[in-house]
Amino acid sequence: MEANTMGFLAAGIGAALTVIGAGLGIGKLAAAAMEASGRQPEAAGAIRTSMLIAAALIEGVTFFALVICLILALK
Amino acid sequence: MKDTLHVATQTAEHGESGSAIFGELLHHVQDSHEIEIPFGHIELPQFAPIHIGGMSIDLSITKHVVFVWLAAIIVSILAIVVSRRYRRQVIPTGFSNMIETMVVFVRDEVALANMGKGGERHLSYVLTVFFFILIMNLLGLLPYGASATGNISVTAGLAILSFVMIQYSAIRAQGLGHYLAHLTGGVHWALWPIMVPIEIIGLFTKNFALCMRLFANMTGGHIVILSFIGLIFLFKSYAVAPASVGFALGVYMLELFIAFLQAYIFTMLTSLFMGLGIQAGHPEHGEHDH
Numbered sequence: 001m002e003a004n005t006m007g008f009l010a011a012g013i014g015a016a017l018t019v020i021g022a023g024l025g026i027g028k029l030a031a032a033a034m035e036a037s038g039r040q041p042e043a044a045g046a047i048r049t050s051m052l053i054a055a056a057l058i059e060g061v062t063f064f065a066l067v068i069c070l071i072l073a074l075k
Numbered sequence: 076m077k078d079t080l081h082v083a084t085q086t087a088e089h090g091e092s093g094s095a096i097f098g099e100l101l102h103h104v105q106d107s108h109e110i111e112i113p114f115g116h117i118e119l120p121q122f123a124p125i126h127i128g129g130m131s132i133d134l135s136i137t138k139h140v141v142f143v144w145l146a147a148i149i150v151s152i153l154a155i156v157v158s159r160r161y162r163r164q165v166i167p168t169g170f171s172n173m174i175e176t177m178v179v180f181v182r183d184e185v186a187l188a189n190m191g192k193g194g195e196r197h198l199s200y201v202l203t204v205f206f207f208i209l210i211m212n213l214l215g216l217l218p219y220g221a222s223a224t225g226n227i228s229v230t231a232g233l234a235i236l237s238f239v240m241i242q243y244s245a246i247r248a249q250g251l252g253h254y255l256a257h258l259t260g261g262v263h264w265a266l267w268p269i270m271v272p273i274e275i276i277g278l279f280t281k282n283f284a285l286c287m288r289l290f291a292n293m294t295g296g297h298i299v300i301l302s303f304i305g306l307i308f309l310f311k312s313y314a315v316a317p318a319s320v321g322f323a324l325g326v327y328m329l330e331l332f333i334a335f336l337q338a339y340i341f342t343m344l345t346s347l348f349m350g351l352g353i354q355a356g357h358p359e360h361g362e363h364d365h
Contacts, residue, residue, distance in 0.1 A: 056340045060284060063291030070298075074101075 011073035018065040025058045096308050100301040104294055106137045106226055111219050142223040146210040153206070181205050185343050189350035193248055193357055197349055200240050205342040208233065212293060212334035216327070224337075225293040227286070234286035237345045238279070245352025257355060281348060285341055292337050296330040 001009075033051040037044040109116045119141065124131040157174045160167065167175050186201045187194055208224060215222025223229045246254045258274045259267055303323040307315050 052336065053340065053343065056288075056336055059292070060288030060340075063295055064287055066295055067287065067291050 007072050007075060011069040014065060014069040014072065018062055018069070021065075022058060022062040026055050029054050029058070096305050100298070100305050103221075103301055104225060104297050106139045108135065108137055110138050110141060113219065138221055139223045139226040139229060142214055142221055143211065143229060146207060146214055146223065149210050149214075150203070150206050153210075177206075178202060181342060185339070186346045189343070189346040190244075190353055191350060191357075193244075193353040194346070194350065197240065197244055197346075201342055201346050201349075204233070204237070204345060205338055208289070208341055209335065209338040212338060213331075215293065215297065216330060216334065222293045222297065224289055225297060227290045230286045230290040233289070233341070234282040237285060237341075237348075238282040241282075241345065241348045241352060242278070244349045245355070248353040248356030250356070253356065254352075281344075285344055289337055289341055292333055296326065296333055299326050300330065 029051060033047050036047050108121055109118050119136045119138070121135040122133070124133045126132075153174065157167075157171045160171045181202055182198060185205075186198055190197060211223045211229070214220045215225060224233075242254075249257070258271055260270045260274055262270050300323050303319050303326065306319045307313070
């Protein structure tokens with residue numbers, strides 16, 4: 001396999017692992033938020049805001065990995 | 076959505092290889108020296124690179140530069156027009172009402188909640204950053220538009236500006252001596268050569284994360300939308316079109332939400348870091364109730 005092929009393969013595997021990590025992380029976050037909202041419905045607004053903020057931060061980390069995968073795929 | 080006729084001819088001429096289509100697709104996301112308008116394009120002026128001490132800086136006006144200026148003009152006009160309406164009627168209606176809702180939201184929930192009492196003098200920066208990033212993100216969703224925030228130089232500039240404002244607010248609140256003392260982290264003086272570089276790097280990583288998060292969110296979203304449309308060209312049949320356009324529409328709506336969310340996140344993190352610096356200077360006693 002030449003270097004280009006390995007680069008594409010690496011980019012694909014990297015993107016898949018990144019998505020697994022992000023999905024697991026945000027899934028746990030959403031589960032905790034749902035449970036907390038169910039326990040105390042009047043705090044649902046504040047919980048939703050905090051959940052969105054944490055989800056955006058986790059996705060920020062995901063996108064670092066995505067950018068690296070893109071660089072791999074494009075070189 | 077964009078220059079589909081152009082992409083179609085390119086595909087027909089260069090063959091159906093995936094990398095050719097991907098190259099065309101990237102051309103829409105990256106910066107370029109021409110702006111596309113309906114039925115043609117405008118060539119933008121290119122200047123020769125300026126060489127300063129080994130680096131060459133290219134100051135030509137590119138597509139993203141034009142969109143940054145456009146967003147700046149829109150934000151300025153918005154702010155001036157809406158604030159002038161307050162002279163005629165104190166209670167806003169219609170468009171001013173919407174802008175006031177957003178301004179009050181950013182002021183109360185984001186800026187003052189994070190920065191506390193010492194934050195009023197930094198309100199103008201926080202509000203400007205929010206609306207500027209929001210308008211830049213939204214301009215990328217219009218036909219023939221481009222997100223200037225999809226360019227890492229633009230987000231790096233915003234992150235550098237936030238870095239300067241965060242250090243300025245911290246120094247102003249704490250005084251230069253206390254600010255430098257916080258950099259040592261309160262350890263024994265023998266550990267300072269290890270601690271100070273780590274703390275200085277820590278000052279930069281937060282803003283680097285701000286830059287990368289905004290850049291990658293905007294660019295990634297556009298690449299996904301263009302990839303879905305590019306599937307039509309890859310399969311070279313119209314049968315893919317309904318599913319492809321449907322998916323692209325779904326991601327488009329997500330992009331609209333992400334535009335607002337990323338502007339909010341950038342603003343909130345900037346005011347959070349400013350608040351950490353300000354509160355280290357004025358220790359607060361007691362809790363704040365919202």
